Amino acid sequence: MPKRADYISWDDYFMGVALLSGKRSKDPSTQVGACIVNTQNKIVGVGYNGLPIGVSDDQFPWEKEGSYLDTKYPYVCHAELNAILNNIGINLEGCKIYTALFPCNECSKAIIQSGIKEVIYLSDKHAAKESSIASRKMLQTAGVTLRKIIPGTSEVVLSFSEDQV
Ligand SMILES: Nc1ccn([C@H]2C[C@H](O)[C@@H](COP(=O)(O)O)O2)c(=O)n1
Numbered sequence: 001m002p003k004r005a006d007y008i009s010w011d012d013y014f015m016g017v018a019l020l021s022g023k024r025s026k027d028p029s030t031q032v033g034a035c036i037v038n039t040q041n042k043i044v045g046v047g048y049n050g051l052p053i054g055v056s057d058d059q060f061p062w063e064k065e066g067s068y069l070d071t072k073y074p075y076v077c078h079a080e081l082n083a084i085l086n087n088i089g090i091n092l093e094g095c096k097i098y099t100a101l102f103p104c105n106e107c108s109k110a111i112i113q114s115g116i117k118e119v120i121y122l123s124d125k126h127a128a129k130e131s132s133i134a135s136r137k138m139l140q141t142a143g144v145t146l147r148k149i150i151p152g153t154s155e156v157v158l159s160f161s162e163d164q165v
């Protein structure tokens, strides 16, 4: 019997892990996930956007609008930063990061400093924002490869019904 042909690509697998991680986000408006992979295609870090450990996501704001301290922006850790900080304690030199959204300038600093050498992203919807322009400028200058994923599939459906395995 030949092997199964419709298995998903490495890119779709790792971006899928990033997107699944985003399902843990408590952000009501934007759920972002990231997944870091080493040169042997081993997953070494996964993260989603959320508040720091011990900072209650029931007491801190999730608003997008209003005065800065009353919005989520000062407090939320971005998915990429969490994926870096959650890494399994290894050197991230030469790794690549899959992220649902193109990294902001703050995350790109952490990406560069961690030694990650490739960013694969799904959406660059904030490309015109100055944080994205600064991010792209730093990543390119630092020699980090930037690649917008070309998914091999439009969606992956995960079913938890036991009769599907
Ligand atoms: N590359 C990114 C961009 C954004 N986030 C997170 C941070 C916030 O929770 C949220 C902000 O998005 P908005 O609601 O203003 O569209 O998304 C991230 O983790 N990584």
Ligand SMILES: [Zn+2]
Pocket (backbone or CB within 6 Å): 078, 079, 080, 103, 104, 105, 106, 107, 108
């Ligand atoms: Zn960021």
